[in-house]
Amino acid sequence: MEESVGAVLDGMEQLSDEARSYLSVLNSEQLEAVVHEGSPLLILAGAGSGKTRVITTKIAYLIGERGIDPHQILAVTFTKKAANEMQQRAVSLEPRAQYSQIRTFHSFGAWFLRLYAEYAGIDPNFTVYDDDDTVSLLQKACPKLTKQQTNHFIHEISLAKDYCYTSSSQELDEIDSDPEFRIVYEAYEKRLRQTGNVDFGDLIMLPYLVLRDVEYVRQKLLARFKVIMVDEYQDSNVAQFLLLQQLSGVQEGFAACSANPDGIYVCVVGDDDQSIYKFRGAEIKNILNFKDRFPGTKIIRLEKNYRSTAEILGIADNVVRHNHGRLGKTLHAEKGNGKQPVLAFLPNQDEEADFCGDLIKLSHEKMGIPYGDWAILYRTNAQSLTFESNFLHRKIPYQIVGSLKFYEREEIKDMLAFLSLIANPRDEVAFRRIVNKPARGIGATTQEKIIDRSRLALLADESSADGAAPAEGAAPASFNLVQTSRAMLNELSKKAREGMTAFIEVFDEIEKKLAAPGDGIPGSSPENLPGEVPEKLSALIELIAEKSGLKEYHASQDEIAGSQKVANLQELANSAVPYDLSRNGLLEFLDHIELDRTIETEDGEEDSDRVTLITLHNTKGLEFSRVIMTGMELGLFPRADKNEEEMEEERRLCYVGITRAKDELYLTSCAMRRMYGRTDYMAASPFLIEIGKENVKVLGHPPANFRASTSRNGDYGARGLSHPDTESDPIKRKYSRGKRLYHDDWGYGVIVKTSESDDGEYCISVQFENGGVKRFLPKYQEKSLMITDD
C-alpha cells in the first residue's frame, strides 16, 4: 500500500516539497481523501483511523497546492477543543491556514449573526443564554407554569430549534401538538428578543433562516466560502444540515459535482458507528443519507486503525455489527495482536471498585504502569461515587472528567452575569442574578418592579416607532435595566434604595473603567499615553470581583465550605488576559466563554499522573492505553427500557467505549447492584454476549444469561476436586484445592495443594498457567487473588 502512495506522489509532479513530505506519511485511502476534488465527499472515518490528520492535511493541501484562498475555507466541528486542535494542526502544516474559518458550528453561527444581526431581527450586541438562563427567562415570561412545565417546554423549544421550527411553523405539532406549546414558544421568543439574547438553538436556526430568506446575504456567503468541511458529521442535527445545505448552495447547483466541478466543495467526515447523541437532537440520518442529499457524493472509507490491538477491534466489531442502520466498515488493526481482553464478573459494585483498584495499584507498584494509562468508563455519573471513595481510601490518584463543570459553578455564573449585564443592559436573567448578590436588600418585589417598568418603556417605544425604526426585534436603547433602576430610585423602599444606590455606583465605576482603560478614576484622561501597556480584560474582572462584593461574598463561602470559589474567580480573570479591555473585547470574551464550556482543565495538576474516571459519552475522541468498562449489566448499560432504535445507539456507545482502548481492555459486570436505594440482581449486558466469551478471558461467576449464551459452559460452576462444604473457615472454603484463580501478577492458575505455614496460617500452592508453582497466604492476598470458578 505504501508503495502505491509513493507512486501516486511521484505522478504528481508540481508538488511542493512540503506537500510531498506531509502527503507521504498518509496511507492510500487518506491520500485519496486529501487530494479528492470535484464532487461532494463523505469520509467515513473509523475510530482511530487518523481523520483529524486527513482534514488538516486537506486544508493545507488546498491552500498550498490547489491555490485556494484560505479565507474561502470554512471548517466546522462540534467542540471548541476539536476546533482548536484542528486549527493548530492545520497551521503547523500550512501557516496560511490561520486565515481560514475553523470554528465550532455555534461559534460560526455567532460570527454570522454579529455580521447580519439586522436581518435576523436581533441586537448585534446579543449575548448567549445557556440552558439554565433560558429556563429562568421562561419562568419569568410565563410565571403560571410550574417548574416542571417550564423545563419541559424549554426542552421542546430547544428541540424545535434543532429542526428550525419557529413558533409559527406548521410542523411545530410534530414536537408537541398541545396548542399551549406554540403560545409558550412565542412568549419565550418575544421575551428573548426583548432582553437582547439568543439561545444555542438560535445560533444555528437564525443563520439558516437568514440565508434561506435574504437573497443578498445568501449571495454574499455563497461567494465567501468555496470549501466547507464538517467534522463529526454523525453528530449534526437537522438544523445544522439545513445550514450546511444553504452554505453549500446545493439546491441551486453551486455545489461541486460532475456538472460543476468548480462549485462549492463540501467534505464531511464522520463515523455512523459513533453517533451517540440522538437524545440531544443529533440525526444519524444526516450521515446515512448524505449521498442522496448531495448528489454525486464520493465515499471514502478510512478503515486502518492505528490505535487498538486486533483483539480489541475484534470485539468492538462483534458488538457494532449487530446494528442494522449502518453504512458498514471493518476496521483493520495496523498494530497487530496484543493481550486478550478480560471480562470479570463480580459480586457487587464495591468489589468492582476493589477489582479496578487492585488492577491499577498492583500494576503500578509491580510493573510501574502509570496511573495516567488507565481510564474507568461508566454509563452514568452516579457510578463514579463508588470508585471515588474506594480510590480516595486507597490513595489512588484520580481525576473525574466532566462532572463538575467550571462554567456551571455559582461564582463563575455570578461573574459572567455581571459581565453580561455590562455588555447587554437588557439582560434580565443576568440582572436578577447579581443585583442582590451579595444581599443588598433588593428583593424579588423590587426586581419585578424594575423589570416591569423597563418592559413598559420598551413597549411604549415600539408602538410610537415609525417605519424608519430599527429592524423589528431590535429594541431601542431606552430599555436599560440599570438606567431604569436609577430613574426609579425614589420609588423604592428605603432599604432597597440604599442597596440599589450601592449597586449602581459599582456598575458605573465598572463602566467607566471600560470606557477609559487608562485607569478607573473618574475624570482622568481617557487617552492612552504612548508606550503605555494597554490593559487587559482580566483587570475588569478583578475590579468587579473586588467592588461588587462578590469576592468577599465567595471568600466567606470558601471559609465555610472549604471551596475554591475565589480561586475560580481568579482563574476566570486569568482566562480573560488575551482580551482587550473594551466593549468589543468583552463581547469576544463572552462569546468565547459561552461557546466553549470545556475551559482548559484549570486544576494546574493536569499533568500529574492520575486515573481518569469518565462517562462513556465523554470519552469520544479520547484514547487510553488501558480501559476498564464497568457496569456491563442489563438494565444499566443498556438501560432496560430501550426500544430497538435506542438499543442501536447504546450499542454504538459500547463500540465507542471499546475503541478507546489502545493496549488493554477490561470489562466488569456485577451480580448485584445498589440502585435507587434498592439492591437488584443484575443480568449480564447483552453486549457481553455479543462480544462472545471465546474472545475474552472470563473471571468470576457469570450470571445465568451469560452462561446460557455460551456453547462451552462446562467450566462454569464446576466443582473442585475436594470441596469441604463442612469447612467453617471462609478463607479455607474459598481457597480450597482444585479451585481455579487469577492472580494479578502471575495470571491464571489452579490450587494444587493447601497447607499451613510455620505460624499456623492457611497456605495454598498454586500452579500457574505460564510459570511455576507459587505459595501464598490467601489471607494477605485477598486483593490480588480472584477465584474464577467455584
Place this chain on the structure above:
DNA sequence: CCCGTCGTTATTTTT
C-alpha cells in the same frame, strides 16, 4: 434571610 426538614426523583449532554 438563613436554616432545617420533608418529599421527590432519579441516563447520557458539544454548544
Place this chain on the structure above:
DNA sequence: TAACGACGGG
C-alpha cells in the same frame, strides 16, 4: 441511597 428542591419557622 443520596441529592436536590420546595417550604416553613425562627
